[in-house]
Amino acid sequence: MTEPHPTAPSYPTALGASSRDAITLLGQDLAADVMGTVGFGELAFWLATQRRPSTGEVRVFEAVLAALADHGFTPTAIVTRLTYLSAPDSVQGALAAGLLGGGSRFLGVTEDTGRFLHDVLTGREGTAPQDESGWDALALETVAAQRATGRFVPGLGHHVHKDADPRTPRLMQIAREEDLFGPHLALFEAIGRVHPQVLGRTLPLNGAGVCGAALADLGLPLELLRGFALLARTAGLIGQLAEELRRPVANEIFLSVDLNNRSVPPEPYEPAVESAGGS
Template sequence: MADELRFPTGLGTSDADSISLLGQDLAADLMGRVGFGELAFWLVAGRRPSAGEVRLFEAVLVALADHGFTPTAIAARLTYLSAPDSLQGALAAGLLGGGSRFLGVTEDCGRFLATVLASAEGDDVDAIALDAVTTAKAEKRFVPGLGHPVHKVEDPRTPVLIRIATEEGIYGPHLRLFEAIGRVHPQVLNRKLPLNGAGVCGAALADLGLPVEMLRGFALLARAAGLLGQIAEERRRPIANDIYLTVDRNAVYEA
């Protein structure tokens, strides 16, 4: 019966003498020849990216890797303080915090842009953007990718990613619409908000043709590296216990 079972995969298989990945010999064709970012793209997209696509994709990963003492970093450090024998637990704790306020914006923005483009009429991108922002406000929904808790004027990552996409000829409809939203939203919201880095990452990844349903995964992939760095620094220069004691010693009971 076991000989009749088949579980098709286009990813990895192995036997006693070799490992195959993406139809390539892992040891002979990939190791030392393919970078990790290129491989991650290839695994999800099912196609090998061009050099320009790799450059933009890896710029996105760098942009999302770490942003200081965010809740995800603090969660990882505190978990490591509590369970230093569980590195995987500390990493997981940080990754589990990737949601609508941190990291998840990458997917939320890509999905929002893709949805708007799918139903858009005409080619006036500013008009399309204006209608999208107006509709979102009427429905009392946030426009993903607008605003940042720290970068109130401009997120320094945004213009760099747009420039790289332009240089590599990958500046597509999602980035174009995202920039248009940046131009027109003050007409609707009566205030100017920056286009944040997580949002532009979502737009760039969507322009790379990656599935919008998978974009949060790339944000988590990037942040895993940042969290590992946070934990490594916690070992060298611990602060998690100070965070814990600051909160604990200043807790006040209120009925």
């Protein structure tokens, strides 16, 4: 590696940097102090926050990653398998295709819930509630406000787990065990208790939503919450590709659509016409 010119611009970083005979990462010697010593979950947290997490923080963080890694034949998994079928020479393309599907319906719920809870907590006056009744009052106010504007509460409801999402109580339990059950989780838990009073029906607290609350309580950047969901899902998509190699289903999925399509007359696009007048 050539030495930088003395008048060259400087680009400071606390992350990875290389010299002729060493690599540093987060101020540590990568080979001597990180490799074989720091687990991947701990390292991911450390990279994002530039502070080494506690043992409890690592446990909660890795529980989130496990909760979000794989959910079976979701659209992200299917598109990863289909892309690999089309381009088996491009594993990176298959993984990227699946990750690009992480949006408001799948995976993005983690970010949406964390941001929503954070906005509620930072948008109110006074200190945080001190007991369950206080959290219930705040949650009731929050759900009612969303209902009044016709908006959903992020993280409330699940398309498969209609009664309860098994990930939610487990992650809350782990956070409590590590004394990391903070205001975001407290508000989310209260929403689970009180929302039937407003909505007239009982919905489960989504596992991806509780992950967003837990990540926010860990103090991780809200702007990166979806990134952590994608980090977890990358492992799951690698698993999907590994299984596709052993027990391929992508071609059957493709043929089930290709051989069962039916021709219909074209339907010209007609833009919606706004009604005249106003208030």
